[in-house]
Amino acid sequence: MKRNLRPVRRTSLSLERARMDQALQRQTAPQPAGREPADEPMFDLIEALFFAYRDFVGDADRLLLRYNFGRAHHRVLYFVDRRPGLSVAELLDLLRITKQSLSRVLKELLDQAYIEQRPGLADRRQRLLFPTEAGHALALEIALVQSERFARALDRLPAGARAQGAAFLAAVSDSGEIP
Amino acid sequence: MKRNLRPVRRTSLSLERARMDQALQRQTAPQPAGREPADEPMFDLIEALFFAYRDFVGDADRLLLRYNFGRAHHRVLYFVDRRPGLSVAELLDLLRITKQSLSRVLKELLDQAYIEQRPGLADRRQRLLFPTEAGHALALEIALVQSERFARALDRLPAGARAQGAAFLAAVSDSGEIP
């Protein structure tokens, strides 16, 4: 999937903004203080998560263009860099994709020496994955660009926002992967 | 893109969890209280946002299977339902895709009567998009499933978490679309 990196049309975004305010007032009821109900859609959160993720991955997309890599390459490289020595099976579980899907992307990263494989010490069937120097550098570069986005966001938010944001997101994911 | 809905292997997830704790301790420095630095990657937020979004869209995927629709259909239907009467150009800006990409998906939603078009009142070149009854019902069904995920998350979080989460996500996105 190639991705659309055209500039955003500002005129339309203003329209969009106005319409959204309207829609929010129309459809989103004010929230009670204590327990949160699930019987009414939480459009505020649905939309906020959509837009945040859209722009968050957009940062990486721009960088990856230079390497002729796509999002899939990034996700693989990211996790290998963060969890050096993880097995193929663990990577598949993290990404929730099949090994056939992983295959092409991983092969390209191996061929271009961003990742390397070593047989497992305990279990020699395993191919443990490690980032190379170049792989680590690229992973870090992308992570820094994304972190700048978070830093800009946190500048606009009260103290404690980082912990709150992380806790919120962790609770939203299935396994609360980040405790 | 078909999506992988196979059950998650729990053994590996435990491994994953252990490894992640390890990695987090190794690579993520403790955060200072006040101003947040951008010179160090915020792996906690990067990962939390990735997992939250992965599981959040997973909910919709399961539902959409029944209708032979994909993620793209859902995004279109969602925004048309939330902003009835929006123009094609506005929709393209929201989704950040090209009109050629939108075309197939929108045509299917029109053909199957989940969305309908009406010419703009002021500008008759426009094709304003509206959900049909069926379209609204499907959009609502999916939004409720996703909202249940949020409700479960909020149950585990202190009061105020909803507002904090929404504010955090809004600040992370480019235009703070949700004020």
Place this chain on the structure above:
DNA sequence: TGAATATGTCAGTTCTATTGACATATTTCA
């Protein structure tokens, strides 16, 4: 009236993901 705009469409391509089948090496267990 002519340029710009909003939308639609055709054709070809790329990337990411899927299912299914099968192969190899290694480990585990009866």
Place this chain on the structure above:
DNA sequence: TGAAATATGTCAATAGAACTGACATATTCA
């Protein structure tokens, strides 16, 4: 020890979602 299970890899076919480029139509605007 030998069979079954596991970890990984690979081939083939297909689907879904995106892209670029080119061109057409209707409508509005200057």
